[in-house]
Every structure is written in structure tokens, then in C-alpha cells.
Amino acid sequence: MGFTVRSIESLEDVQGVLRIHDSTWEKSSGILDLLRNSKECYVVADEDEEIHAYAFIQVDAPAGGFAELDDIAVSPECRGQGVGHLLMRHIMDEFGWIKLLASAAKPQLLRFYKEMGFQQEAIFENYYGIDEDAVRFVWKGDECKAEPVTDRNE
Secondary structure, three states: OOEEEEEOOOHHHHHHHHHHHHHHHOOOOHHHHHHHHOOEEEEEEEOOOOEEEEEEEEEEHHHOOEEEEEEEEEOHHHOOOOHHHHHHHHHHHHOOOEEEEEEOOOHHHHHHHHHOOOEEEEEEEEEEEOOEEEEEEEEOHHHOOOOOOOOOOO
16 A cells, blocks of 8 residues: 655545544544644545544744644554654655654654654653653754663653
């Protein structure tokens, strides 16, 4: 199955994003903030134009020009097939400096960002709740060299 990455183009794309968001985040209302505040939303579509992944981006140009990855999700049926890597590579090609937060309690997610070349910048204790820390990752084009992230939960 072939996949392409592109920006949202239609209401059907938004519906596909909502389907993935609901299955990933248990119908969280956070999608409204993403739709309101994000500069870009990239999707991964198959040859039938069905959406299988999305990523919301904010651009912080006045404060230094970095892109903030606000949310990324892959449909359950496409996880482990390289769809997330394809989407992240596209974003990395578009933006030379990316920051993001990831749950310290999700070692598979932390490994994904390390594989993509992100470096740990900080840990925010109790960011998501009591004992639910966040790891701040940064990637700056060729300047970043992947280093192991210290994860207390691995």
C-alpha cells in the first residue's frame, strides 16, 4: 500500500483526522484546540485518499522560528508500518527546528523520537498529572545528534 503526506484539503480529511484522534485520545476535546491554534495539519493518505495519520504543527516564528509538534497520531491499523516515520520525515523536511513534548510513561514513543534524531531538552515533572512526566525533545536539522534519553520508566 502506498502512502503520501500532504496538508488537509477537504472536510473528508478533517473527518479522517477526527476518527484517528478519537481512537488515540478517547474522544478528547483537545482536538478543538488543535484545530484552532495549529498553523499546519499534515495527513498521511493511501491511494484511496483514506487518512491513516496526522500531525498538528504550530510555528513560533516571533520567538525564534521553531515548529512545535502539538500532536501526532497513526491509526491503529497502520501502526508499526513506517507511517509515523514517513510523516515525521516530511515535517523534518519542512521545518529545520522542531520541539515537542512526549509522555515519559511511553517508552515506545520515546524510542521513536530518538530514532528520528531528536534530543532530550528537559523533563517536566507531573506535566500530564501526578507522576506523569513529559519529556521535551528538540531537533535542529543537521545540528542534532541522537543521544539516549534517560527514561525512568524503561
